[in-house]
Amino acid sequence: MFRKTVLLGISVASVLAMGSAQAKTIRIAEHRPARIDALKKVVPEIEKKYNVQIEVIEYPAPEKDYLTKLLTELGAGNAPDIFTAPHGSDVADMVAAGYLAPITKELKAWDGYSQLFDVGKVMATSQDGQIYVLPAMLNVQQLYYRRDILEKAGISTEQPRTWAELLDRAKEIKAKTGAYGLLFPAGVTWGDGAFVEGFRLLLVGTSTPQIVTENGKLNLTGQGIKDVFGFYADLINNDLMPIQPLLEPEPWVAPKYEMFPAGKLVVTTGGSWGYIYDWGAQSKNPIPNVTQVVGTWEVPGKTEGQYVLVDLESPWAVNAKSPDVALAKKVMLELGSVNADVAYAQNLGNIPGRVDAAADPDFQKLTELVPILTALKNGTGTHLNTAEGFSAVAEGVARGTEALLRKQTDAAGAQKILVDYVKEVLGGDAVK
Amino acid sequence: MSKSKPAFSAIFDRDVVAYATLSLISIFCLLPFVWLILASFDKNASLFLRWPSPWTLNNYIGIFVREGGARWFFNSFVVVGTATIIVLLLAGLGGYALSRMKVWWKRPFLYTIILVRVVPPPALIVPLYKILLTGNEAVGSFVRSLVSPESVRPAMLVVGLIDGYFGLTLVFAAMQLPLALWIMKTYFDTIPHDYEEAALVDGANLFQRIRLVIAPLALPGLAAAGLFAFISAWGDFLMPLILLSSSELQMLPLGLFRAFLRVQQIDYGFLSALAILYMLPAVIAFGFARRYFVQTFSGGVKA
Amino acid sequence: MTTYDKRSSWQLQLLLLPCLLLIGALVIYPALYSVYLSLxxxxxxxxxxxxxxxxxxxxxxxxxxxxxFWHSLVVTLWFVLGSAVIGQFLLGLGSALLLRRPLRFKNLINSIILLPNAVPEVVAGYIWISMLAGGEQSTLNRLLGLLGIPSVQWLERFPLVMIIVANTWRGIASAMILMMAGLSAVPPEICEAARIDGASPRQIFRFITLPLIMPTIFLYMLVSTVTTISIFGFIYALTRGGPGNATEIIGIYIYNQSFTAFQLGYGSAVAVVTLVISIAIGLFYVRALKVQV
Known part of the structure; x- marks a missing residue:
């Protein structure tokens, strides 16, 4: 049986293999069709440049399933040569496991290095001073609102200055239009989203904006965290935010792709991708004239300040156990080219991680994104320092906000859920 | 079935109750399919029930034209089909052995293999992956010694234990074997020893006895065991999700899982059409197997 | 033991060898490896x-x-009890008993009941999402709306009951097939004799049919309990354990520990404890139903 299978396999294989050129193969893991399409636009160029064969492997789209498969393979030592960490906050955990090859030397010698945004370089640098990921794209988040609806209802479109102002605005929206006034992602089914698309946007504007201590521990007992949970509790208890959809299996679909375009939700957190992917050219349910109709506010701080949150968007990394680390690094750096950045920006609406992408004629056509890139160049953008254990923090925040959504606890209780969860997962000594 | 003839009204009453109960159960069984079927013909299908407008066949056509539907079907049939054949061979021989032999570890063995299936698959992913990877490296070096370098990858797609037909086939076979062994063992228990003994008197050795006497008698049991194995492996998605990567190897559950989990924008029409096509072989297999089931299980368990 | 028996036994064990190898490598070994990981x-x-x-x-x-963990164990217990032991079993046995009668459309009804069992777990998962999720919009609410019944947020208000109902739906057929087989082994003459002696149908079922199909019931209980405890894909596709952790059966709990919290060791410990509990349940069935294999 076995011999027959082998023989059969070999004969099938040799037929399949005929005509294929002999070149080294680099395997790249990518997920979500929009990202894969963007990657495939630049692959032929890279293949030609380094005489390699690039195999793009489609991974499951939801981040949880993507990570399950990728980490199983990384753990076993069999992962693709190049892959992405979903968020900047996942990098530290992967570095600690020894999965990522350091690229400090190669990155600094790369001709694109000088063009990278400083904020990207800072976030890509690990606590040990080494760089393990390429900050090719940036994820820029703030608040998005329906200008048309606010104007029609005679509600101010001014930038809110404090949390209190923001809440009042949401209450006014609810009272005058009947629509939901504000959405911050929350709950367990949104996965990382409760933290990366919601919680941390508020956290950077509190009295304890950073949660990583100098020695790399996590401080989760600060007043800031409690205040953010308190803000969530206010939104939920005053019925300002749609709760039911957030408890369902795909919590983002109803509010972001249905309620916001329909005007039943007026303000939401969001990223630059909103103009392209959620409601723009790549959307199935686009809002006509999206850049006019949908305006942006920076996220107000609790009592002062305004914040635009910047994070690494799916930064590229090289597998430390790749059979040809050197070649994989060369190929990976090509994924930080202007061409690659623009391809991803076109499909997803994220912001290129390099300054010179602004001058690219194809990027210029993405008029929705140009002002955001310009603003980054001028130094807007706050980021959250990360450390090992951030994936546990994200899950703990999801659990805490879930309890609030279900009205089972208050701000202090939600904070306790977060602290207890992180302690349970990471052990007591990782938490200050 | 009863041969007595109770009063007409009694039959009527009881039959009405029977019809009513069975109708309710049938409605319960059918109701969830209503949305699936309508959505698969709906150009603008949503997750929830609506009357198709406009009706379309494009969802079905798109599976083969826009996506690699034919490939998904082919791969699913190759992997699940081969696994089923392996299960049939091994469970046929093994079930016969278990039925006829008298060793102390027989019962512990039977209980072990059925109880160990209680471990939910997520707990087995990492150990399974590790052992398959070890095997895969052995197979890899064997293949490299046999074929030219450029043929290694295509060859591994077939015989590889990770990201190859062969590995997933073995996993499916191993996962379905315990139940199949139980079915075959209990089935052989119902077949009297007389036939084998007659063959023995005629001087047939063990393998002749199996080929000429046992195998033909075992057919209904094999049909039931094989179809159970086929249906169960056909529906599994976790193992293909973890063990396969290459686009050449994509299978139906992955195509479906992916379509479903394309996070932002799900094409429910496409999804429903694919789900129906995916269900079809299992449904047909079930229809085919139905008449063997009762035959196989009746008197299967000895008190 | 004769020489023939000895040689035969040796040959028989040889026949079993391929099964032993495959199950040993890909079923038993991973389970043992989990025990190691759990430490x-x-x-x-x-x-x-x-x-x-x-x-x-x-x-x-x-x-x-x-x-x-304890919460998950309790959810699993209700899930197994509600769907496998009660729902599937009663509906399956009922269908099998009723389908013994010479009814019209018998084959049609039979096929309809078998249909859900052939549905792959991912498909089943999202069929039931359509049925239950989405508040007023859910398919079930729309259907009930046609009858004038007000809508209910099924998954939100009765999560555990709903996954029990959905899983019952999936498994009626397997119970029915086994029960039909068991019933077909009951000789009609015995029932007939009892009837002539004046036994009521209920008495016949209680004192004749039921004891005779007890071994089948045992097999069904054992297999369905084991397979229901190990369910993962269906509930993962349907609720992912939510809302909250209301439907976090043990398979989902292990997945969350191993792949959300990334704690393989702890997840494995949960799996090992599940295995031990299921062995206890298995022994309980053997004792309670007094059958041998």
């Missing part, structure tokens, strides 16, 4: 990913104080 702090991320430490019974001690 370490193995993880998928962080330092413990490359340098797991031996922690002895640490994970087990933690597990006994872990409310999430």
């Amino acid at each position: 370490t702090n193995a993880s998928l991320v962080g330092v413990a990913a490359t340098h797991p430490r031996f922690v002895g019974p640490g994970n087990y001690l933690r597990l006994f104080g872990d409310g999430g």
Whole structure:
């Protein structure tokens, strides 16, 4: 049986293999069709440049399933040569496991290095001073609102200055239009989203904006965290935010792709991708004239300040156990080219991680994104320092906000859920 | 079935109750399919029930034209089909052995293999992956010694234990074997020893006895065991999700899982059409197997 | 034992060898490996990913104080009891009994009941999402709306009951097939004789049919309990354990520990405890139903 299978396999294989050129193969893991399409636009160029064969492997789209498969393979030592960490906050955990090859030397010698945004370089640098990921794209988040609806209802479109102002605005929206006034992602089914698309946007504007201590521990007992949970509790208890959809299996679909375009939700957190992917050219349910109709506010701080949150968007990394680390690094750096950045920006609406992408004629056509890139160049953008254990923090925040959504606890209780969860997962000594 | 003839009204009453109960159960069984079927013909299908407008066949056509539907079907049939054949061979021989032999570890063995299936698959992913990877490296070096370098990858797609037909086939076979062994063992228990003994008197050795006497008698049991194995492996998605990567190897559950989990924008029409096509072989297999089931299980368990 | 028997026994064990190898390598070994993992702090991320430490019974001690684990165990217990032991069994036995009658459309009804069993778990999962999720819009609410019944947020208000109903739907057929087989082994003459002696149908069922199909019931209970405890894909596709952790059956709990919290060691400990509990249940069935294999 076995011999027959082998023989059969070999004969099938040799037929399949005929005509294929002999070149080294680099395997790249990518997920979500929009990202894969963007990657495939630049692959032929890279293949030609380094005489390699690039195999793009489609991974499951939801981040949880993507990570399950990728980490199983990384753990076993069999992962693709190049892959992405979903968020900047996942990098530290992967570095600690020894999965990522350091690229400090190669990155600094790369001709694109000088063009990278400083904020990207800072976030890509690990606590040990080494760089393990390429900050090719940036994820820029703030608040998005329906200008048309606010104007029609005679509600101010001014930038809110404090949390209190923001809440009042949401209450006014609810009272005058009947629509939901504000959405911050929350709950367990949104996965990382409760933290990366919601919680941390508020956290950077509190009295304890950073949660990583100098020695790399996590401080989760600060007043800031409690205040953010308190803000969530206010939104939920005053019925300002749609709760039911957030408890369902795909919590983002109803509010972001249905309620916001329909005007039943007026303000939401969001990223630059909103103009392209959620409601723009790549959307199935686009809002006509999206850049006019949908305006942006920076996220107000609790009592002062305004914040635009910047994070690494799916930064590229090289597998430390790749059979040809050197070649994989060369190929990976090509994924930080202007061409690659623009391809991803076109499909997803994220912001290129390099300054010179602004001058690219194809990027210029993405008029929705140009002002955001310009603003980054001028130094807007706050980021959250990360450390090992951030994936546990994200899950703990999801659990805490879930309890609030279900009205089972208050701000202090939600904070306790977060602290207890992180302690349970990471052990007591990782938490200050 | 009863041969007595109770009063007409009694039959009527009881039959009405029977019809009513069975109708309710049938409605319960059918109701969830209503949305699936309508959505698969709906150009603008949503997750929830609506009357198709406009009706379309494009969802079905798109599976083969826009996506690699034919490939998904082919791969699913190759992997699940081969696994089923392996299960049939091994469970046929093994079930016969278990039925006829008298060793102390027989019962512990039977209980072990059925109880160990209680471990939910997520707990087995990492150990399974590790052992398959070890095997895969052995197979890899064997293949490299046999074929030219450029043929290694295509060859591994077939015989590889990770990201190859062969590995997933073995996993499916191993996962379905315990139940199949139980079915075959209990089935052989119902077949009297007389036939084998007659063959023995005629001087047939063990393998002749199996080929000429046992195998033909075992057919209904094999049909039931094989179809159970086929249906169960056909529906599994976790193992293909973890063990396969290459686009050449994509299978139906992955195509479906992916379509479903394309996070932002799900094409429910496409999804429903694919789900129906995916269900079809299992449904047909079930229809085919139905008449063997009762035959196989009746008197299967000895008190 | 004759020489023939000895040689035959040796040959028979040889026939079983391929099964032993395959099951040993891909079923038993991974289970044993889980036992080993459960004694370490193995993880998928962080330092413990490359340098797991031996922690002895640490994970087990933690597990006994872990409310999430006990909650999950209770959810699993209700899930198994509600869907496998009660729902599927009663509906399956009922269908099997009723279908013994010479009814019209018998084959049609039979096929309809078999249909859900052929549905792959991912498809089943999202068929039921359509039925139950989405508040007023859900398919079930729209259908009930046609009858004038007000809508209910099914998954939100009755999560556990709903996954029991959905899983019952999936499994009626397997219970029915086994029960039909068991019933077909009951000789009609005995029932007939009892009837002539004046036994009521209920008495016939209670004192004749039921004892005779007890071994079948045992097999059904054993297999369905085991397979229901190990369910993962269906509930993962349907609720992912939510809302909250209301439907976090043990398979989902293990998945969350191993792949959301990335704690392989702890997840494995949960799996091992599940295995031990199921062995206890298996022994209980054997004793309670007094059957032998």
